[in-house]
Amino acid sequence: xxxxxxxxxxxxxxxxxxxxRIDDTLLVREAQRGSRSAFExxxxxxxxxxxxxxxxxxxxxxxxxxxxxxxxxKAYKNIGRFRFECSFYTWIYRIVTNLCLxxxxxxxxxxxxxPVATDSEGEVYDILSxxxxxxxxxxxxxxxxxxxxxxRISRALQKLTPRERMVFELKHYQGLKLRTVGEMLNTTExxxxxxxxxxxxxxRATLADMR
Amino acid sequence: MKCEWVQQNVLLxxxxxxxxxxxxELEQHVVRCKDCAAxxxxxxxxxxxxxxxxxxxPSASFLAASRMRLQEALETAEQGGWWSRLIFDPVHWxxxxxxxxxxxxxxxxxxxxxxxxxxxxxxxxxxxxxGNSTNTTPSLASISGVSSIIQQPGTNQVTIKFDTVSPxxxxxxxxxxxxxxxxxxxxxxxxxxxxxxxSVNLLxxxxxxxxxxxxxxYALRYDSNTGVRLKALEGLGPxxxxxxxxxxxxxESLMSESNPGIRIEALRLLQxxxxxxxxxxxxxxxxxxxxxxxxxxxxxxxxxxxxxMN
Numbered sequence: 423x424x425x426x427x428x429x430x431x432x433x434x435x436x437x438x439x440x441x442x443r444i445d446d447t448l449l450v451r452e453a454q455r456g457s458r459s460a461f462e463x464x465x466x467x468x469x470x471x472x473x474x475x476x477x478x479x480x481x482x483x484x485x486x487x488x489x490x491x492x493x494x495x496k497a498y499k500n501i502g503r504f505r506f507e508c509s510f511y512t513w514i515y516r517i518v519t520n521l522c523l524x525x526x527x528x529x530x531x532x533x534x535x536x537p538v539a540t541d542s543e544g545e546v547y548d549i550l551s552x553x554x555x556x557x558x559x560x561x562x563x564x565x566x567x568x569x570x571x572x573x574r575i576s577r578a579l580q581k582l583t584p585r586e587r588m589v590f591e592l593k594h595y596q597g598l599k600l601r602t603v604g605e606m607l608n609t610t611e612x613x614x615x616x617x618x619x620x621x622x623x624x625x626r627a628t629l630a631d632m633r
Numbered sequence: 634m635k636c637e638w639v640q641q642n643v644l645l646x647x648x649x650x651x652x653x654x655x656x657x658e659l660e661q662h663v664v665r666c667k668d669c670a671a672x673x674x675x676x677x678x679x680x681x682x683x684x685x686x687x688x689x690x691p692s693a694s695f696l697a698a699s700r701m702r703l704q705e706a707l708e709t710a711e712q713g714g715w716w717s718r719l720i721f722d723p724v725h726w727x728x729x730x731x732x733x734x735x736x737x738x739x740x741x742x743x744x745x746x747x748x749x750x751x752x753x754x755x756x757x758x759x760x761x762x763x764g765n766s767t768n769t770t771p772s773l774a775s776i777s778g779v780s781s782i783i784q785q786p787g788t789n790q791v792t793i794k795f796d797t798v799s800p801x802x803x804x805x806x807x808x809x810x811x812x813x814x815x816x817x818x819x820x821x822x823x824x825x826x827x828x829x830x831x832s833v834n835l836l837x838x839x840x841x842x843x844x845x846x847x848x849x850x851y852a853l854r855y856d857s858n859t860g861v862r863l864k865a866l867e868g869l870g871p872x873x874x875x876x877x878x879x880x881x882x883x884x885e886s887l888m889s890e891s892n893p894g895i896r897i898e899a900l901r902l903l904q905x906x907x908x909x910x911x912x913x914x915x916x917x918x919x920x921x922x923x924x925x926x927x928x929x930x931x932x933x934x935x936x937x938x939x940x941x942m943n
Contacts, residue, residue, distance in 0.1 A: 445881065452878060458707060459851045460878075465703065473691040473699060486691075487699050494703050498710055572686040593648060594680070595688045600650055615645070622644055626679055 446510045453501050461501065464510065465494055471596075472518050479522045479591055480529075489525060493518045508605060515606045519588055526584040578628040586621035593618055636662075639669045647676045779819040782831040791835060793819070807838060813845070820848045826858035833861050837868030846872065850882045859892045866895060870902045880906060884915050893925040900931055907935050 446467065452460030472493060476486035496517050504513060579587060585607070592603045593614075604614040639662055645651045646659050663670045691699075779795040789807045793815050805812040819832035833852050836845045852865035866886065872879040880903070887899045900919070903912050919932035 448877070448881070456712060457847060459847045459854070462704070462707070462851075463854070465700070469700065469703075470691065470696060473696060474688055477691055478688045483695060487695075487702065490699050491703055491706060495706055495710055498707060499712060502712060568685055571682060575683060575686055594683055615650075618648075619644060622676075622679065626675075629679075629682070 447506070450501065450504060450506070450510050453498075454504070461498055468511065468514055469494070472514065475515075475518060475591070475596060476522060478595060479587070480525055485525060489518065489521045492521055512602065512605050516608070519592070519606055523584050523588055526587060530584065574629055575625075578625050581628055582621050582624060586617055586624070589614055589617040590621040590625070636666060636669055639663070639666070640672055643669075643672050643676050646673065647680055779815065779828055779832075782816070782819060782828060782835065784835060789838075791816075795819075807835060813839070813842065817844055817848045820852055826856075826861060829856060829858065829861045830864060833864045833868065837864065846876070846879070850878065853882055853886055859895065862886075862890070862892070863895050863898060866898055866902070873902045874905045880909070880911070884911060887915055887919065893928060896923070896925065896928055897931070900928060900935070904935065908939055913939065 446464065449460045449464045449467075453464060469490065473486060473490050476489040476493075477483065480486050480489065493514065497514055504510070508516075579590070582590065588607065589603055592598045592606065593600065598606075600614045600618065601611045604611040607614065639659055642651060642655065642659060646656060651659065663673055779793060781792075781794045783792045784790070785792070791805065791807055791812055793803045793812065795803070795815065803812060803815055807813070813836075816832045816836050819828055820836060829852070833849065833856075836848055839845050846869070849865040849868045852861050853869065856862050856865065866883065869879050869883065873883055874880075883899050883902055887896055887903070890896050890899065903915075906912055907916065913936070916932045916936050920929055920936060923929050923932065
């Protein structure tokens, strides 16, 4: 309930976040009672972020879609066991990161080529050439340099261990706090911090060698 | 402060993970120490280099395709709940084994009694089944589509034609579970908007049923046809005050619905619970930001009638 002022304040970002957490809790409870529409609503809250993460980590639409599908099906089947010990957001990310880690490990075993990916029709293409360039056209030379840098970054990321790659992804690209990263990977903030250190050291060394 | 400490914490500084006091100390040190300042710049450059290849957002079509595929998979997926834990709970299993002979005997007796009962019913009342559905109740998975829904004027009798391997027809009262199941199926799955409209229209006559209410919520949120969404909204109207889930869906519709007619109807339905805090928030947003002048005015008028909060 709002207090103290006669004029209700517009919702702040923190308020919206709290509201969204409350909504999630209500939806999870409904889904636990068997409501599929509640679960589908939860899916809509997070599926874009999940797909973005899977797509960036796998570099393949097919694999990203499989991870997306497996993650939400797993969540649906196990939602009865969700005990609100963490947020639903952390829980679904934990499932997704585990599936992504499995995927990266399998790929490293197979030693697949880095920046090559397959689209929905099975065609092979270069991920880096697909990166949208807001500034292209203005300066082709700069565009070329950015592409080269993108290629080096992609190869450097391939040299990380799956866990280092995941911590770096969640911290750098997804912008999560290390405490949250630790929760998602079932480890401590300190371990996540150390893993991030190792990852950045390796990346900096690899990029320096490539220059 | 030692340079070593700074070198260890530069990364956390650049990634906004340092507490405020440590952050301040590091910044003070960097002003005085060239080596540490160079390290900070180097890590900042590292971060900036990586920022040049940003993460791509999945395209709308890819997201839609993924959602559709997931929805199909959810149709057949089953939730594992407390009962599944019971099944896999070894202690429970041991208890079951203890009672296994008694259980086997009970199942045998129930089966035997059921068999005799079924035979008796078959002999006693062989064919007639007036008033109830005349369908053979196919499994929903075998239905490929619903082709028509007709209500007989002045009665609550409905005729539904649907295709399995060959076209089939089901007749029965609206209260018949089989008819309800088919209507629920049609409301969610049919590609024909007119049929979805018919089924949602009939379902609104029985919104007390939880499954029906869920189907109406689903139609309100996701149906691509404006008429179907409006019909679902009307059906949910009486429950806005008491059912939080319905209220949330109506609020969501107010915020995201593109059709102003539906937004106006949603606004009207929310009048009885305008004092609710979640409704207040949405009313303020509408009053400020809704593109439709009438809705803005209506929202302002509703806010002005609300009692002030102390």
